[in-house]
Amino acid sequence: MFKKLFSKVTSSSTSFSDIARNESSNEKHTDDGQPKKHANTRRRPKKTKPAAPAWDVSQFVVPEVKGKTRFHDLGLEAPLMHAIADLGFEYCSPIQAQSLPNTLNGHDMLGKAQTGTGKTAAFLTAIIDDLLKNPLEGERYAGEARALIIAPTRELVVQIAEDAKLLVKHTDLTVHTLVGGMDYTKQQQGVRNKFVDILVATPGRLLDFASNKDVHLDQVEILVLDEADRMLDMGFIPQVRRIVRLTPRCENRQTLFFSATFTDDVMRLAEQWTQNPCSVEIEPESVATDTVEQHVYLVAASEKYKLLTNLARQPDVESLIVFGNRRDECRRLHEQLVKHGFSAGLLSGEVAQNKRIKTLDGFKSGKIKILVATDVAGRGIHINNISHVVNFSLPEEPEDYVHRIGRTGRAGKKGVSISFACEDDAFLLPELEKLLGQKLECEQPPESLLP
Numbered sequence: 224m225f226k227k228l229f230s231k232v233t234s235s236s237t238s239f240s241d242i243a244r245n246e247s248s249n250e251k252h253t254d255d256g257q258p259k260k261h262a263n264t265r266r267r268p269k270k271t272k273p274a275a276p277a278w279d280v281s282q283f284v285v286p287e288v289k290g291k292t293r294f295h296d297l298g299l300e301a302p303l304m305h306a307i308a309d310l311g312f313e314y315c316s317p318i319q320a321q322s323l324p325n326t327l328n329g330h331d332m333l334g335k336a337q338t339g340t341g342k343t344a345a346f347l348t349a350i351i352d353d354l355l356k357n358p359l360e361g362e363r364y365a366g367e368a369r370a371l372i373i374a375p376t377r378e379l380v381v382q383i384a385e386d387a388k389l390l391v392k393h394t395d396l397t398v399h400t401l402v403g404g405m406d407y408t409k410q411q412q413g414v415r416n417k418f419v420d421i422l423v424a425t426p427g428r429l430l431d432f433a434s435n436k437d438v439h440l441d442q443v444e445i446l447v448l449d450e451a452d453r454m455l456d457m458g459f460i461p462q463v464r465r466i467v468r469l470t471p472r473c474e475n476r477q478t479l480f481f482s483a484t485f486t487d488d489v490m491r492l493a494e495q496w497t498q499n500p501c502s503v504e505i506e507p508e509s510v511a512t513d514t515v516e517q518h519v520y521l522v523a524a525s526e527k528y529k530l531l532t533n534l535a536r537q538p539d540v541e542s543l544i545v546f547g548n549r550r551d552e553c554r555r556l557h558e559q560l561v562k563h564g565f566s567a568g569l570l571s572g573e574v575a576q577n578k579r580i581k582t583l584d585g586f587k588s589g590k591i592k593i594l595v596a597t598d599v600a601g602r603g604i605h606i607n608n609i610s611h612v613v614n615f616s617l618p619e620e621p622e623d624y625v626h627r628i629g630r631t632g633r634a635g636k637k638g639v640s641i642s643f644a645c646e647d648d649a650f651l652l653p654e655l656e657k658l659l660g661q662k663l664e665c666e667q668p669p670e671s672l673l674p
C-alpha cells in the first residue's frame with residue numbers, strides 16, 4: 224500500500240524515535256546488501272514458522288443476505304478468512320460493515336463504539352489483512368512493531384491479544400503483549416526472540432520498553448487507540464502522547480481511534496492523531512437493548528446482599544458478573560460471597576495482575592461462577608456465555624451501565640441484567656433512561672428471591 228511504503232522512507236518527524244530510525248535504516252544493510260550489525264540493542268531474531276497449509280474459502284459458505292455484509296465481500300486474505308470461519312463469524316457486525324470498507328483501504332477512522340459491538344474484530348481484521356497484503360521484504364529487527372494497539376487496562380490488552388491470536392492462527396504473524404504488573408523479563412524475551420507484528424500494550428509498560436529500546440515504534444504502520452475516553456479519565460494521555468510521538472507522523476501511518484464517548488477533550492486528541500478519518504458511530508442502544516433483558520429491582524440497601532445470593536442460586540444463573548462502584552465495596556462483597564461458600568472471584572485494580580488473569584481464566588472455564596468487578600477492571604472483557612449481570616450499585620456514570628450490561632447478551636446470545644436500585648442510588652435512574660432513550664421499569668423482586 225502506498226501509504227505504508229511511503230511511511231518507510233519519508234517520515235520527516237523530528238522526534239527522538241525518527242532520528243533513531245533514520246540512523247537504523249541507514250545501518251540495516253551494507254553496500255553489498257548484507258545485513259549489518261546494529262549499534263544498539265536491535266537484533267535479528269530467527270525466522271518464524273511457515274504459514275499453515277492452504278485453505279479454501281469455498282469451505283466457508285455464508286449465503287448472501289440483503290442488507291448484511293459478509294466477510295467474503297471484503298476481499299480479505301484467505302488465512303484470515305479461515306480464522307473468521309473458525310470463529311463462526313458469518314456476517315459483519317454494524318461497526319465492521321461500516322468501517323472495514325474504509326479501513327481496509329488505509330483510511331484513518333474514528334469509531335464511537337462500546338464493547339460488545341465487535342469493534343475489536345473490526346480493527347484486528349483491518350490490521351491483519353493489511354499486514355498479510357504487505358509482507359515486509361528485506362531485513363527486520365526484533366522489537367520493531369508493525370501494528371500497535373494501545374488500551375487502558377491490562378485486562379483489555381490481554382483480551383485484545385487473545386482475539387488477535389485467534390485471528391492470526393493460520394498465518395505466521397506474531398502477537399505480543401506488554402502490560403504492567405507482569406514479568407518484564409518474560410515480555411522482553413518475547414519481543415527479542417520473535418518479530419513483532421502486532422503489539423498490544425498499556426501505555427506505561429510500553430513507554431518503559433520503548434525507553435529501554437526493547438521495542439521500536441518508528442516502523443509502526445497501523446496505530447490503534449482503544450477506549451481513548453478511558454485513557455483520558457485514567458490520566459494516561461501524557462504517556463500516550465509520548466508514545467504517539469515515537470510512531471511515524473500521522474500522514475505516514477494509519478490510525479484507528481476508538482472511544483465510547485466523544486467529549487471535546489477526546490475530539491481534540493482525535494483531531495491531532497488522525498487524518499481525514501472516516502467516522503463510524505454505533506449507538507449504545509444497539510448494544511444494550513437488543514440481546515439483554517433488563518430489570519431494575521427496588522430493594523432496601525440492607526437487603527441487597529441477600530437478594531444477590533438468592534439470585535445466584537437460581538438454576539438459570541450459569542455465570543454472573545456483579546458490578547460495584549468502588550474497590551472496597553467489591554472487596555467486601557467478594558469476601559462475603561466466599562465466606563458463604565460461593566465460587567467467587569474479584570476483579571479490581573487492587574488485585575495483582577497475575578491473580579486477575581487467573582481469576583478470569585477460572586471464570587471463563589466455569590470454575591468460578593460469580594465475578595465481582597469494578598467498572599475499570601471489568602471494562603473491555605469479552606467473555607461469551609455470561610448469563611447474568613447484576614448492578615449491585617447503580618453506576619454513577621450512565622455510560623458505565625451500558626458497558627456493564629454489555630458483558631452479557633454477546634455474540635448473538637440472550638442475557639439478563641438486574642440492577643438493584645435502593646434508597647441511596649435510585650436517583651441515578653433518570654439520567655440512565657435519558658442515555659438509553661428508554662424507560663427502565665422498576666419492579667419488586669419476585670417472591671422467590673426475597674430475603
Ligand code: AMP
Nearest residue numbers: 312314315316338339340341342343344
Ligand atoms: P467486542 O465488541 O470486540 O467486545 O466483541 C464482542 C463479541 O462479539 C466478541 O465475543 C466477539 O468474538 C464477537 N464478534 C465480533 N464480531 C463478530 C461477528 N461478526 N459475528 C459474530 N460475533 C462477533
